[in-house]
Amino acid sequence: MRIDVVSIFPEYLAPLDLSLVGKARRAGLLDVRVHDLRDWTTDRHRTVDDAPLGGGAGMVMRPDVWGEALDGLVEQGTELVLPTPSGERFTQRTAERMAATGHVVVACGRYEGIDARVADHYRERGVRVTEVSLGDYVLNGGEVAALVLVEAVARLLPGVVGNPQSLVEESHGAAGLLEYPVFTRPPVWRDLPAPPVLLSGHHAKVERWRRDQSLRRTALRRPDLLQQVPLHELDRDDRHVLEDLGWTFDERDGAVPPG
Numbered sequence: 001m002r003i004d005v006v007s008i009f010p011e012y013l014a015p016l017d018l019s020l021v022g023k024a025r026r027a028g029l030l031d032v033r034v035h036d037l038r039d040w041t042t043d044r045h046r047t048v049d050d051a052p053l054g055g056g057a058g059m060v061m062r063p064d065v066w067g068e069a070l071d072g073l074v075e076q077g078t079e080l081v082l083p084t085p086s087g088e089r090f091t092q093r094t095a096e097r098m099a100a101t102g103h104v105v106v107a108c109g110r111y112e113g114i115d116a117r118v119a120d121h122y123r124e125r126g127v128r129v130t131e132v133s134l135g136d137y138v139l140n141g142g143e144v145a146a147l148v149l150v151e152a153v154a155r156l157l158p159g160v161v162g163n164p165q166s167l168v169e170e171s172h173g174a175a176g177l178l179e180y181p182v183f184t185r186p187p188v189w190r191d192l193p194a195p196p197v198l199l200s201g202h203h204a205k206v207e208r209w210r211r212d213q214s215l216r217r218t219a220l221r222r223p224d225l226l227q228q229v230p231l232h233e234l235d236r237d238d239r240h241v242l243e244d245l246g247w248t249f250d251e252r253d254g255a256v257p258p259g
């Protein structure tokens, strides 16, 4: 898979040389190319921004410079990603979809953002354009979003994470639940014992305990996620766990939180 990131601060993307992503790049599993937007400017000052039409605070990134940059990078089948706080939420599903895409180009905005005609223009040309938000807050630029995207997508590519089973059990995975709490040695730390079942060697009991913990944690922390789990995926034991927490089940509404 190839990911191009265009930014006026290419140095910001240096962490992409580290850890699993760096290793994946060196192993040829992922081709990440970072570009300096200013390389596509034509004036002496390498200008990428101008005052907002209609007036107001801040500066807006110019469509002509972005157009030159993106024309050279966007090909047939490319997904163009524009990070913006007004985009759709970037989730594990978004990462999964992008991991199945051969080529993603991330255009990192700065200032008040990129002239809106850039997204419109590439959509009109038939390019898949996705405006994504990391969350309901405002960052200074899209580089952090690009780092998040590359890391979330890269770990889904075959061969990047050592044990693919760890991807299945994780939070926001296929089960739609948060992951159970995890423990390691020593079995007692500062008078806090790890749950004895994890030391029992009883595989089925460990599995059941983990499932219960996942359900409890999701019910308490992210009831919105649990409400999206289809009822047929919740067996009798699952329902008992949730009933203890005041949840009910309705064929039409699915799992319903207390209150």
Ligand SMILES: C[S@@+](CC[C@H](N)C(=O)[O-])C[C@H]1O[C@@H](n2cnc3c(N)ncnc32)[C@H](O)[C@@H]1O
Pocket (backbone or CB within 6 Å): 082, 083, 084, 085, 086, 107, 108, 109, 110, 111, 112, 113, 114, 132, 133, 134, 135, 136, 137, 138, 139, 140, 141, 142, 143, 145
């Ligand atoms: C200061 S922000 C612009 C905010 C914009 N004026 C608004 O209110 O929607 C500059 C750039 O940071 C990035 N950015 C800021 N917050 C973000 C978020 N929550 N998710 C993704 N990208 C974000 C985008 O690339 C954006 O173009």
